[in-house]
Amino acid sequence: MTIKYVFGWMISAMLLITNLVFAQSSKGEFPDHSIRLVVPSGAGGVTDSLARLLALELSQNLGQQVFVDNRPGASGITGSQFVATSAPDGYTLLMVFPSHVTNPSLFSKLPYDTLKSFTPVSLVSSVSMVFVVPKDSPANTMNEFISYAKANSKKLNFSTVGAGSLGHLGAELLNAMIGTNITHIPYKGSPQAMTALISGETDMYLVASASSAVPYIKSKQIKILGVSTKDRLPIFPDTPSMTESIKGFDVQGWNGILAPAGTPPKVIEKLNKAIIKSVASEEFSKKLRQEGAVGFTSTPAEFQTLIEKDILKWGKVIKDANIHLD
Known part of the structure; x- marks a missing residue:
């Protein structure tokens, strides 16, 4: 084995090791790109x-x-x-x-x-939904709405932003838990669903974005009766959780x-x-x-x-x- 051969072998080995190290380092720790x-x-x-x-x-x-x-x-x-x-x-x-x-x-x-x-x-x-009704609704509390809904079950309906939305499923859960049959009326989006509620076309609406309901609540175009989660919301600290009236209700x-x-x-x-x-x-x-x-x-x-x-x-x-x- 000649010195030239050994030297060449050493150079090749060093290049191989260098390439392996570079390949490993180029991967870097996560994340190394967007x-x-x-x-x-x-x-x-x-x-x-x-x-x-x-x-x-x-x-x-x-x-x-x-x-x-x-x-x-x-x-x-x-x-x-x-x-x-x-x-x-x-x-x-x-x-x-x-x-x-x-x-x-x-x-x-x-x-x-x-x-x-x-x-x-x-x-x-x-995220908690908010339960709202028209300003002229006879119900001013969740308990009053439940009594009203039971007495007029087939006459009432509710707004949603579409079939299968969380507002739709939450309202159907409400129907099942209080024994009513309030009718589902789907709309193209939240603005249309809210307009229908304000006009009295519908009788209740579980609003997915609480913030979107704030202007209508403050202007007294609609009334808020409850929030859908177990805890009250910071932006509506005086509004009770629906579970306080319907045990186990949680959306x-x-x-x-x-x-x-x-x-x-x-x-x-x-x-x-x-x-x-x-x-x-x-x-x-x-x-x-x-x-x-x-x-x-x-x-x-x-x-x-x-x-x-x-x-x-x-x-x-x-x-x-x-x-x-x-």
Whole structure:
């Protein structure tokens, strides 16, 4: 073996080691490039607004840009499918809301498995709906409305932003729990549903965004009788929870972050910590309060448990009310 041969072999080995080290370092620690946050609804809504603020906070906490990608369509299915089939590397995330847990019962077939195609990262917020009635309604409290509804069950109806929406399912849950048959009247959107209530065309409305009801409540065009979650809302501190009149009634909206199934646990852990820190920021908390929501983070396991429980809960309501979207 000549010195020239040995020297050449050593050079080759050193180059190989250098390339391996460079390849390893080029991967870097997560994240080493921008992250896509998919919102499976259109721009301008409450979820989109919260996602954009969360993206700004996460960008600071993770040291890489987090950008929002709106992919609306089919009750959130279009955007969810995109994320379900994305690489499980933490660089494509999904912000979900209750349609994620109602879709398995509203549609006969989905292009992904709601439980198996995603890995939960964390909850972001808890959202309470508000129960409102026309200003001329004879009911001024939740108990009075229940009595009124029982006496006039088949004569009353309720506004929603569409079949299968959380407001629709919440109202059907109300029907089941108080023994009434108030009729569902779907509208194209919240403005139309609210106009119908104000005019007296409908008799009640579970409003998904508490903040959107504030101007009408303050101007006394409508009356607020209750909030749908167990706890009272900071923006309506004097308004009781509906469960104070209807034991066990609880309709909780929420937003949370999912990643594709198979995303490494270390990546999930880092994202979870960053989300918790982001949600705790004053700017994000302020925005949530304006929307009638509160920051509500969790461990991945806790979020998974909530998803499983809500699939069962709303699945029963959907089946009992015979609701289908396909």
